[in-house]
Amino acid sequence: MGAESSPSTTSSSPTLVPAGHPGVAELFAVIAYGEIAAFYRLADDAKFSPSLRGRVALASMAGAEMSHFETLRAALVDRGVEIYAAMEPYRQALDAYHASTTPSTWLESLVKAYVGDGIAADFYCEIADRLDPEVAAVVRDVLAETGHSEFVVREVREVVERSPLQKDRLMLWGRRLLGEAITQAQYVLAQNEELAELVILTCGDLAGIAALFDRMQVEHTKRMAVLGLH
Amino acid sequence: MGAESSPSTTSSSPTLVPAGHPGVAELFAVIAYGEIAAFYRLADDAKFSPSLRGRVALASMAGAEMSHFETLRAALVDRGVEIYAAMEPYRQALDAYHASTTPSTWLESLVKAYVGDGIAADFYCEIADRLDPEVAAVVRDVLAETGHSEFVVREVREVVERSPLQKDRLMLWGRRLLGEAITQAQYVLAQNEELAELVILTCGDLAGIAALFDRMQVEHTKRMAVLGLH
Numbered sequence: 001m002g003a004e005s006s007p008s009t010t011s012s013s014p015t016l017v018p019a020g021h022p023g024v025a026e027l028f029a030v031i032a033y034g035e036i037a038a039f040y041r042l043a044d045d046a047k048f049s050p051s052l053r054g055r056v057a058l059a060s061m062a063g064a065e066m067s068h069f070e071t072l073r074a075a076l077v078d079r080g081v082e083i084y085a086a087m088e089p090y091r092q093a094l095d096a097y098h099a100s101t102t103p104s105t106w107l108e109s110l111v112k113a114y115v116g117d118g119i120a121a122d123f124y125c126e127i128a129d130r131l132d133p134e135v136a137a138v139v140r141d142v143l144a145e146t147g148h149s150e151f152v153v154r155e156v157r158e159v160v161e162r163s164p165l166q167k168d169r170l171m172l173w174g175r176r177l178l179g180e181a182i183t184q185a186q187y188v189l190a191q192n193e194e195l196a197e198l199v200i201l202t203c204g205d206l207a208g209i210a211a212l213f214d215r216m217q218v219e220h221t222k223r224m225a226v227l228g229l230h
Numbered sequence: 231m232g233a234e235s236s237p238s239t240t241s242s243s244p245t246l247v248p249a250g251h252p253g254v255a256e257l258f259a260v261i262a263y264g265e266i267a268a269f270y271r272l273a274d275d276a277k278f279s280p281s282l283r284g285r286v287a288l289a290s291m292a293g294a295e296m297s298h299f300e301t302l303r304a305a306l307v308d309r310g311v312e313i314y315a316a317m318e319p320y321r322q323a324l325d326a327y328h329a330s331t332t333p334s335t336w337l338e339s340l341v342k343a344y345v346g347d348g349i350a351a352d353f354y355c356e357i358a359d360r361l362d363p364e365v366a367a368v369v370r371d372v373l374a375e376t377g378h379s380e381f382v383v384r385e386v387r388e389v390v391e392r393s394p395l396q397k398d399r400l401m402l403w404g405r406r407l408l409g410e411a412i413t414q415a416q417y418v419l420a421q422n423e424e425l426a427e428l429v430i431l432t433c434g435d436l437a438g439i440a441a442l443f444d445r446m447q448v449e450h451t452k453r454m455a456v457l458g459l460h
Contacts, residue, residue: 036282036285036286036289039273039289039292039293040273040276040285040289043269043270043273043274043292044273046270051314052266052314052317052318052321053314055266055270056266056299056314059266059269059270059292059296059299060296060299060300062269062273062289062292062293062296063269063292063293063295063296063297063299063300064296065293066289066290066292066293066294066296067293067297069286069289069290069293070290070293084281084282084283084286087282088282091282
C-alpha cells in the first residue's frame with residue numbers, strides 16, 4: 001500500500017506508519033494487557049449483578065476480551081515478541097486506571113463496561129486509521145463492539161429515565177471515567193518512546209494528539225447520551 | 231441415522247436417544263450453567279496466581295468456557311428454550327459443588343481446573359456416545375480440551391516432584407473433587423426427571439449409571455497420574 005515512514009510535519013496530512021515500526025508491537029502489547037485487565041474487572045464486577053442474566057452478560061463481555069487477547073497474542077508471536085515481557089510496562093498505568101475507577105454499584109459497572117470500552121476503542125481506532133492496513137485490521141478487529149451493548153443500554157436507560165438522582169451520579173461517573181482514561185493514556189505515552197513516536201506519527205504532531213483527545217471527548221458525550229446520560 | 235426411542239433393558243445395548251428427547255434441552259442447560267459457574271470460579275481463583283502468565287492462563291480457560299456457553303445458548307435458542315429459566319434448576323447443585331471445593335491455594339486451583347473439567351467431560355461425553363449424532367456433536371464440542379492443560383500439568387508436576395507434602399495434600403484434594411462432583415451429579419439427576427430418564431436411556435439402566443461412575447473413577451486416577459499425583 002506504499003506506506004512511507006517519513007514523518008509529516010502537519011496534522012492535516014499524517015503519514016501511514018509501516019508495519020515494521022517498533023511502536024506497533026508496543027501498541028499490540030498495551031491493548032493486550034488492557035484486555036486482561038478488563039477481563040478481571042468485568043468478572044469481579046459481576047458480584048453486583050442482581051440477576052443471572054447480568055452475570056452472563058458480564059461473563060460474555062469478559063470472554064470476548066479474551067478472544068481479542070488471543071488475536072493480539074498471535075500477532076505478537078508472528079513478530080517474535082514475548083507477550084508477557086511486552087505487556088509488563090503497561091500494567092501499572094492500566095491497573096491504576098481500574099483502581100481509580102472501581103465501580104461500587106451494578107450501574108456503575110455497566111456504564112464503565114460500555115463507556116470505558118468505547119473510550120479505548122476511539123483512541124486506538126483513530127491511531128489505526130494511519131497504520132499499515134494489516135496492522136490496522138488487527139487493531140480494529142480486537143476493538144470491535146462485543147455485541148453486548150444492547151443489554152447495557154437497556155439496563156441503564158431504564159433506571160436513569162425514572163431516577164434523576166441516579167442520572168446525576170452516573171453522569172459524574174462517566175466524566176470521571178473519561179478523565180482517568182486520558183490521564184493514564186498520557187502516562188503510557190510518556191513512558192514508552194516507541195509507542196509515543198507511533199502515536200505522534202499517526203496524529204501528525206503534538207497538536208494532533210490534543211485534537212485526538214478533543215474528539216474522544218465528543219464521542220464520549222455521544223455515548224453517554226445513548227445511555228440516557230445527557 | 232435411524233435413532234429409535236424404545237428404551238433398552240440391558241446395559242450392554244443402550245439405545246441411541248433421539249434429538250427430540252426433552253432431556254436434551256436439560257442436558258444443554260446443565261452444561262451451560264456449568265460453564266458460567268466455572269467461568270467465575272476460574273476468574274476468582276486468579277487471585278492466587280503468582281504471575282501474570284498464570285492470570286492469563288486462567289483467563290484464557292475462562293474465556294473458553296464462555297465460547298462453549300455461546301454454543302449451548304445457540305443450541306437452546308434453536309429449540310425455542312429460554313436459557314435463563316432452563317439453567318435455574320441446576321444453579322443450586324453446581325454452586326454447591328464449587329462452594330464445597332473452593333481452592334485455597336494456586337495449586338489447588340490448577341488441579342481443580344484440570345481434574346474438575348475432566349470429570350465433567352467424562353460424564354457428559356459418555357452420555358453423548360448414546361445420543362443422536364447432532365446432539366452428541368454439540369456436547370463433545372463444548373467439552374473439548376480447552377488447550378491449556380499443558381500449562382497446568384507443567385506447573386503442578388514441577389511442585390509435586392520435589393514436595394511429598396504438597397503431593398499428599400493435592401492427592402486428597404483430587405479425591406475430594408471427584409467425591410463432590412459425583413455427589414452433586416446424583417443430586418442433579420434426582421431433581422430432574424427428564425434428564426434422569428435421558429441418562430438412564432444412555433446408560434442402559436441404573437446398574438449402567440453405577441458402571442459409568444466407576445469408569446469415571448478410573449479416568450480420574452489416570453488424570454491425577456498425569457499431574458504426577460499417583
